[in-house]
Structure formats: C-alpha cells, structure tokens
Amino acid sequence: MRLSTDRILTTHVGSLPRPEPLGRMLLDRDAGKPVDAAEFETTVKATVSDVVRQQVDAGIDIVSDGEMSKIGYATYIKDRASGFSGDSPRRVPADLELYPTYLKAAAERRESPTIQRPICTAEVKLTDNAPLERDIANLTAALDGVGATEGFMNAASPGVICAFLPNEHYATEDDYLEALAALMQPEYEAIHAAGLVIQLDCPDLAMARHMQYKAVSDEEFLARADAHIEVLNAALANVPAEATRLHLCWGNYEGPHVCDIPAEKLMPVLRKVKAQVISFEASNPRHAHEWTDWRDANLPDDKVLMPGVIDTVSNFVEHPKLVAERICRFADFVGRERVLAGTDCGFGTFAGFGKIDPEICYAKLKTLAEGAEIASQRLW
Numbered sequence: 001m002r003l004s005t006d007r008i009l010t011t012h013v014g015s016l017p018r019p020e021p022l023g024r025m026l027l028d029r030d031a032g033k034p035v036d037a038a039e040f041e042t043t044v045k046a047t048v049s050d051v052v053r054q055q056v057d058a059g060i061d062i063v064s065d066g067e068m069s070k071i072g073y074a075t076y077i078k079d080r081a082s083g084f085s086g087d088s089p090r091r092v093p094a095d096l097e098l099y100p101t102y103l104k105a106a107a108e109r110r111e112s113p114t115i116q117r118p119i120c121t122a123e124v125k126l127t128d129n130a131p132l133e134r135d136i137a138n139l140t141a142a143l144d145g146v147g148a149t150e151g152f153m154n155a156a157s158p159g160v161i162c163a164f165l166p167n168e169h170y171a172t173e174d175d176y177l178e179a180l181a182a183l184m185q186p187e188y189e190a191i192h193a194a195g196l197v198i199q200l201d202c203p204d205l206a207m208a209r210h211m212q213y214k215a216v217s218d219e220e221f222l223a224r225a226d227a228h229i230e231v232l233n234a235a236l237a238n239v240p241a242e243a244t245r246l247h248l249c250w251g252n253y254e255g256p257h258v259c260d261i262p263a264e265k266l267m268p269v270l271r272k273v274k275a276q277v278i279s280f281e282a283s284n285p286r287h288a289h290e291w292t293d294w295r296d297a298n299l300p301d302d303k304v305l306m307p308g309v310i311d312t313v314s315n316f317v318e319h320p321k322l323v324a325e326r327i328c329r330f331a332d333f334v335g336r337e338r339v340l341a342g343t344d345c346g347f348g349t350f351a352g353f354g355k356i357d358p359e360i361c362y363a364k365l366k367t368l369a370e371g372a373e374i375a376s377q378r379l380w
Contacts, residue, residue: 001062001150001152001197001242001243001245001276001277002061002062002149002150003304003337003338003340004336004337004338004339004340005337006376006380007372007373007376007380008327008331008336008339008340008341008372008375008376008379009061009062009149009340009341009372010059010060010061010062010340010341010342010365010368010369010372011060011061011062011063011152011306011340011341011342012055012060012064012310012342012343012346012347012365012368013199013247013249013279013308013312013342013343013344013345013346014064014066014067014073014152014154014199014201014247014346015066015067015070015073015154015346015347015348015349016051016055016064016066016067016068016346016347016348016358016361017066017347017348017354017356017358017361018047018066018068018348018351018352019047019050019358021043022043022044022047022068022351023351023352024352025039025040025043026070026071026351026352027071027115027351027352029071029079030071030115030116030351031116041134044068044069044134044138045134045138045141047066047068048065048066048068048069048138048139048142049138049141049142051065051066051068052065052066052139052142052143052146052148052151053142053146054362055148055362055365056146056147056148057362058362058365058366058368058369059365059366059368059369059370059372059373060148060365060368060369061148061149061150062148062149062150062151062152062197062340063143063148063150063151063152064139064151064152064153064154064199065135065138065139065142065151065153066348067154067346067348068138069131069134069135069138070351071115071116071350071351072113072115072164072349072350072351073154073156073160073201073346073349073350074156074160074161074163074164074165074201074203075115075116075117075161075164075165076131076156077156077161077165077183077184078116078118078165079128079131080126080127080128080129080131080132081124081125081126081127081128081183082122082123082124082125082127083120083121083122083123083124083125083169084118084119084120084121084124084165085118085119085121085122086118086119086121087116087117087118087119088117088118088119088165088166090117091211091212091214093207093210093211093214093251093253093255093259094210094211094214094259095210095255095256095257095258095259095260096255096256098256098258098259099255099256102255102256106254106255110353113349113350113352113353115350115351117164117165118165119165119166119167119168120165120166120167120168120169120170120176121168121169122169123169123179124179124180124183125183126183126186129186129190132187132190132191133190135153136153136190136191136194136196139151139153139196140194140195140196150197151196151197152196152197152198152199152245153191153196153197153198153199154199154201155184155187155188155191155198155199155200155201156184156200156201157184157200157201157202157204157228157232157246158177158178158180158181158183158184158228158231158232158235159177159202159204159205159208159225159228159231159232160201160202160203160204160208161180161184162176162177162180162204162212162228163203163204163207163208163211163212173224174227177227177228177231178231180231181231181232181234181235182235184235185235185236185237185238188200188235188236188239188244189238189239192238192239192240192243192244197243197244197245198239198243198244198245199244199245199246199247199279200232200236200244200245200246200247200275201247202228202232202246202247202248203247203248203249203250203251204225204228205225205228205229205248205266205269205270206248206249206250206260206261206263206266207249207250207251208221208224208225209221209259209260209261210250210251210259210260210261211251214259218261218265221261222265222266222268222269225266225269226269226272229269229272229273230272232273232274233272233273233274236274236275241274241275241276241302242276243276244274244275244276244277245275245276245277245278245279245304245306246273246275246277246278246279247279247280247306247345248266248270248278248279248280249280249281249344249345250281250286250287252312252313252344252345252346252349253313254313254314254355257284257286260286260287262290262293263280263287263290263293263294264290264293264296264297267293267297267298267299270297270299271297271298271299271300276302276303276304277303277304277305277306277340278299278303278304278305278306279306279307279308279342280294280305280306280307280308281308281344281345282294282307282308282309282326282330282344283307283308283309283310283311283318283326283344284308284311284313284344287344288326291307291326291329291330294307294330294334295333295334303338304338304339304340305330305334305338305339305340306339306340306341306342307326307327307330307339307341307342308342308343308344308345309323309326309327309341309342309343309368309371310323310342310343310344310364310365310367310368311343311344312343312344312345312346312347312356313344313345313355313356314355314356315355315356315357315360317360317363317364317367318364318367318368318371319367319371320367320370320371320373320374321371321374322371323341323367323368323370323371323372323374323375324371324372324374324375324378326371327339327341327371327372327375328375328378328379331375331379336379336380341368341371341372341375343364343365343368347361347364348361
C-alpha cells in the first residue's frame with residue numbers, strides 16, 4: 001500500500017452516508033421487502049462512482065466505495081452466506097445501561113439501527129460470491145482516471161461478525177470464530193488479488209468489551225481479543241501485511257463511553273496483529289488523550305499508525321490547524337513516514353442511520369485534507 005513519503009496521505013475508515021434512493025433500497029432489502037435487482041445494482045454502481053469522485057474532490061488520497069452496497073459493515077455477510085436465520089436480541093452497551101434516561105431518549109430518537117442481526121443456527125457456508133465481485137468491479141471502475149492515490153475495501157473480521165451475529169450452532173465460540181475465518185478468507189484474498197488495500201473492521205477488539213463481553217473482567221476480555229487476532233491472522237495467511245490495515249474502535253455512537261477499555265490495555269494484543277496499518281479513535285473526547293499510550297506502546301517498527309484526526313459522531317467541522325496538530329502529535333514520536341491521517345470511524349456505519357449530515361461529511365473530509373497539507377509543510 002502507499003504510505004506517506006513526501007507528505008501526509010489522507011484516508012478514512014470506509015463507510016459514507018448512503019444517498020437516497022439507495023439507502024431506502026438497502027433498508028427494504030434487509031427487511032425482506034421486494035427491490036428490483038437490476039435497479040439496485042445500477043444505483044449502487046452509479047453511487048460508488050459519485051462517492052469516489054467526491055472523496056477525491058475533497059482531497060482524500062486513499063479512497064473506498066463508501067460501503068454503498070452494504071446494509072452494515074458487520075452484518076452484510078448474512079446476505080452472502082448460509083447458516084444464519086431469525087433475529088437476535090440487541091446488546092445494550094454497558095455505558096448506556098448506566099444512564100437509562102439517556103438510553104430511553106436515544107431510542108426514541110432512533111439513534112440505534114434496527115437492521116436484522118440473525119443468529120448462526122447452522123454451518124456457515126459461502127453461497128453467493130457475486131456481491132463481492134460486483135463491489136470490486138464497481139470500485140475498480142470508479143477509480144479509473146479520477147486521480148486517487150489508491151483504493152481500499154472494507155471487510156468484516158471474524159470477531160466482529162461473531163459480535164453482531166451470535167452463535168447457537170457451534171459447540172464453542174472458538175469453533176465459530178474458526179468457521180467465520182474460513183468463510184471470510186476468500187473475500188480477503190479476492191480484494192488483495194484485485195489490487196485493493198484491505199481494511200479489516202475489528203471493533204470487537206475494543207467495543208465488544210462493553211457489549212459482548214461486558215460481564216467478564218478485562219483480563220478475560222483480552223484473552224478473547226487475543227483469540228480473535230489469532231484467527232484473523234490465520235485468515236490473512238496468503239495476504240501480505242503491507243496490503244492490510246486494521247480498524248478498531250469503541251463504538252461509533254454518541255454516549256458517555258465511560259466503560260470503554262483503555263487503549264493502553266489493548267497494546268499487548270495489538271502488537272500481534274499482522275496488518276501493517278492500525279486505525280483507531282484519537283480525536284473524540286473519550287480517547288483524544290490516549291496519544292501518549294500509542295507513544296509508549298513500543299509497537300513493532302513496521303507498524304504504521306492511522307489515528308482518527310476527525311470525529312465521526314459530531315457535525316462540528318474541525319479546524320484544519322487542529323487537524324494538523326493531531327497529525328503532528330503522532331508524527332513527532334513515530335515518524336512522518338509511519339502516519340496516515342484518518343477518521344475516528346465511519347460516517348455511515350449502517351445504512352439509514354447516523355447523525356452526520358452528508359454534506360458535512362465531505363466538509364469534514366475536506367478539512368482533513370487541509371489539515372494534512374498544513375502538517376506536511378511542517379514535517380517536510
């Protein structure tokens with residue numbers, strides 16, 4: 001993948017707001033309502049072309065398809081595989097349980113997605129590879145001639161699928177994770193074979209602490225996170241580290257986040273990831289201070305940091321000088337060649353949900369690019 005060599009390169013975590021009518025089509029398909037397949041595919045292709053050009057126009061170097069074809073970054077696999085059925089109860093984040101009044105108000109404002117989250121009730125098997133092939137073809141075509149430095153494509157990690165689509169079939173969670181890794185391995189390899197950078201979405205390494213594993217100790221959670229990394233690395237056996245990046249976060253939602261596990265505690269697990277680039281939250285009020293934990297983490301010298309220097313749950317547009325300060329803070333201790341400027345999380349984690357106005361989303365990407373330019377002038 002391309003790294004910063006003569007300036008700070010810009011990118012983002014992947015998902016972008018789905019415009020209408022695509023957003024409505026995705027929600028209707030997820031709910032089992034009839035949607036014209038040809039119209040859907042035509043709309044996705046055109047929208048991918050539009051969002052790629054908008055990213056480039058905003059000054060973003062390493063761009064994605066915005067996950068335009070997907071209902072959500074973690075649950076899309078249910079539409080490509082068998083073994084899933086029904087729907088599962090929603091896990092309430094531990095921090096929101098502490099503030100029931102806020103939780104109730106957020107639910108009334110429909111700030112939590114109501115998409116389907118089926119249960120694993122049988123052996124998971126890939127049944128339809130065409131959606132992935134279309135995603136790759138759409139992004140590749142959209143990249144042609146627009147001037148982007150590089151393209152990347154998101155893919156769910158086994159751990160995050162496990163977190164969103166609970167297991168009732170396999171004897172143990174480890175068995176389920178291994179089955180999911182085998183299910184996802186062909187997707188990872190196909191994205192790499194197409195010449196795209198793979199981003200593994202791994203909120204399970206942080207967010208799952210106060211959701212899926214909120215009843216256990218930090219030590220028990222870290223043991224589970226370690227197992228998640230082990231199966232992910234195995235699924236990437238045929239993909240070079242320098243072709244992959246990994247994103248972790250504590251949940252892309254507005255809330256108190258007082259139960260978030262500190263980044264410092266995650267470092268022993270993160271040292272084991274195969275991916276060359278690690279993407280993480282670094283600008284929101286709960287995690288902006290943790291830049292010192294990354295400074296002191298003693299990560300391997302071949303790791304590249306992709307700190308979030310733009311918040312993704314607020315419609316504030318950051319000042320470019322603030323963005324530059326955040327970038328330089330990391331470049332000063334890890335080196336300018338080992339920093340990519342990113343965002344805390346995605347702007348459209350689930351279709352039809354999210355507080356960020358679509359126009360403001362691209363304004364935030366533009367200020368990201370402007371901040372990177374200011375940082376580059378200082379660092380080179």
